[in-house]
Amino acid sequence: HFISSTDLCPSKDIRNNVTNLRSLENCTVIEGHLKILLMFTTKPEDFRGLSYPKLTVVTDYLLLFRVYGLESLSNLFPNLTVIRGNNLFFNYALVLFEMLQLKEVGLHSMMNITRGAVRVEKNPDLCYLSTLDWSKILDSVEDNYIVANKNDGECGDVCPGMAKGKTTCPQTTINGHFSERCWTQKHCQRMCPSSCKHRACTKDNQCCHDQCLGGCLEPNSPSKCVACRNFLHQGVCVERCPPGFYTFKGWRCVDFAFCQALHNKCKQGKQGKGGECHEYVIHHGACIPECPSGYTTINSTTLNCTPCAGLCPKVCMGLKTVDSVTAAQALRGCTVLNGSLVINIRGGNNIAAELEANLGQLEEITGHLTVRRSYALVSLSFLRKLRLIRGETQEVENYSFYALDNQNLRQLWDWSKHNLTILQGRIFFHHNSKLCMAEIHKMVNMTGAKDRQVKNDIASKTNGDQASCENQTLKFTTIRTLSDKIIIKWEAFWPPDFRDLLGFMVMYKEA
Incomplete structure (x- = not known):
């Protein structure tokens, strides 16, 4: 039964309209899951004559939810034999939930659910459940969840031959109850001899x-x-797969060229539009979506996963806007951002700790870093490992670092411990009222951007204008303490531009 690529289908999510089931016509194996759900206008006659006899295997799970008018699966999937359960739906390989007209499961060819359990719940008309021996189909029967279906006493299930007083179906014992096992009035539950x-x-x-x-x-x-x-x-x-072949999705062997084609297709697609796909790699004889924890792939020719020295590099793609803790969590573990980072955090609890937990491993940004209107930030030290901004894509007017209107930002990094290089592009600081100019000048000098700067990139009037940035010691001439007051006199002080001096404020505390 050689399965050609035409018989092999990807995951199917079929909803709304019964005609959408047609996409199953040529599927022998669904490599992934099959979901049929949310058909509210369908009636029993819509399913008469509908059958997909080719389908024999689903590699992940089968889920049916709120398909109105569907009374049995016996005609729909007469030859579905195996559900592998490679990936499960909350630990379940077969889920029948709120199927309001379903009268019987009817999957009479089903012989094996390799991994995962069965969940059959809230199907008010569903019978032929007590006539099934799930232990002949799957190992973890104790994990099955079969509740809130039609009461056994109201069902009156009749197996084939019963009406004529014959025993035609195999008999087994469940919970001390010995009886025939069948899927429907016409179909016994198939069981192989114990010798098989x-x-x-x-x-x-x-x-x-x-x-x-x-x-x-x-x-x-x-x-x-x-x-x-x-x-x-x-x-x-x-x-096991022969030499030169690799296991794929837990059930078939593929050659190196197949795995490499998947890898390259995703890589090219990402460069185009940054979609979600996997650059497949090879590890322990398997072609898998990504290297396991502690491993990385170094080049795209061998695709092999190699152990990381220390923390594994994790490349994340695209323009990322961090405007909440949830958005920051999407970048957890990223060491390289192949794109740009925009931080716009207005408020929130324990923000610095959350940002450090999620962005603290970031070492390199290939595009630009923008911090705008982030009133919750006092410092950028949560980007504790950031060492390089490449500036390959820039903010308007060629800025690779852009800080605008961050009212509480007082510190960038501790420059005695932190090195940051900006390879190209300029630095922009405007309206950061508590950030002193000295702090900004340190950054310009440290990052190598000094020679690229233009006059108005950094506004001396709107950065640090609400902070005590420049300290000068006043010369006091008189300090007299009386019982109810202190008299202080100092020599007149004028800054170079007298407009910079707004006034004097004297602070004191009890000693």
Whole structure:
């Protein structure tokens, strides 16, 4: 049963209209999940004659929610045999929730749910649940959550042959209750002889090859399996992928070129529009979306993950605006921002600690850094590892660092401990009323931007105008303490520009 690329479908999210189900027509395997949900106008007759017999395997999970008029899945998916559960929906591989007209599950070919449990809840008309033995399909039966469906006593479930007084379906014991097992009035629950490994047999109960899962078309042939217990390689089920091939999404073998094409496609797409995709890499014989924790990929030719020396680099992409703690959390762990950072934090509790926790690993910004109207900030020291701003993309008029209207900003960094280089572009400071000019000049000198600066980039009148920036010692001539007052006299003081002196304020405290 060699699966060609046309039989292989990505995850499906089918909603609103029954005609959207047509996208399932050619799917044999859904590599991902299948969600069918939110069809409020559908009626039972809309589903009559609808069938997708090709579908045999879903690699992640199957979820149905509020599909009105759907009474059974027996015609819709008559050959769905395996749900692998590689990625689960909150620990569940099969979810039937609030299916108001569903009368039976009816997945009569289902033989194996490899990982994850079953959640069947709030389906008020749903019967044929007590006639199922889930332990023959999945291992973790105790994790199943089957509640708030139709009361067993009101169901009157009849398995095939019962009406004629025959026992045609297999019988098992659940909670001390021995009875027949069936999906519907017409379909028994299929069970293989106990001698067959991994619950896989032909329709006439001959055991399948050891590598099969869920069933097979011929006994003892690894190329005739319905699904594979381990991996599918060129139409044959194998225990592990042969040399030169890599496991992919937990169920099939792909070659290096396939993995590299995925990697490159994403890389090119990101340069174009910065969309969400994965630059696939190779690690421990698998082609996976990204390196595991503690590993990084150094080049795009081998794709191999190598252990990091110290903290792993994490490259984040695009223009990022941090206007809340939530927005900052999206940058947690980023060491390089391939783009620009705009900080616009108006207020919030414990902001400095939150920003340091989420932005504290950032070492390099390829674009520009803008801090505007961030009234909650007193310092930029939360960017404690920032060493380089490349300035490859800049704010208007060629600014790589841009600070505007930050009313409480008093300090940038502790320059005795912090090195920052700005490779190109200029520095802009306006309307930072508590930030002294001396602090700004330190930054201009430290970052290497001094020779690029233009006259009005830094406004001497609107930076530090509400802070006591320049300290000069007054010469006191008289200090007399009386019982109810202190008399102080000092020599007249005039700054170079007398307009800079607004007045004198004398502060005191009890000793």
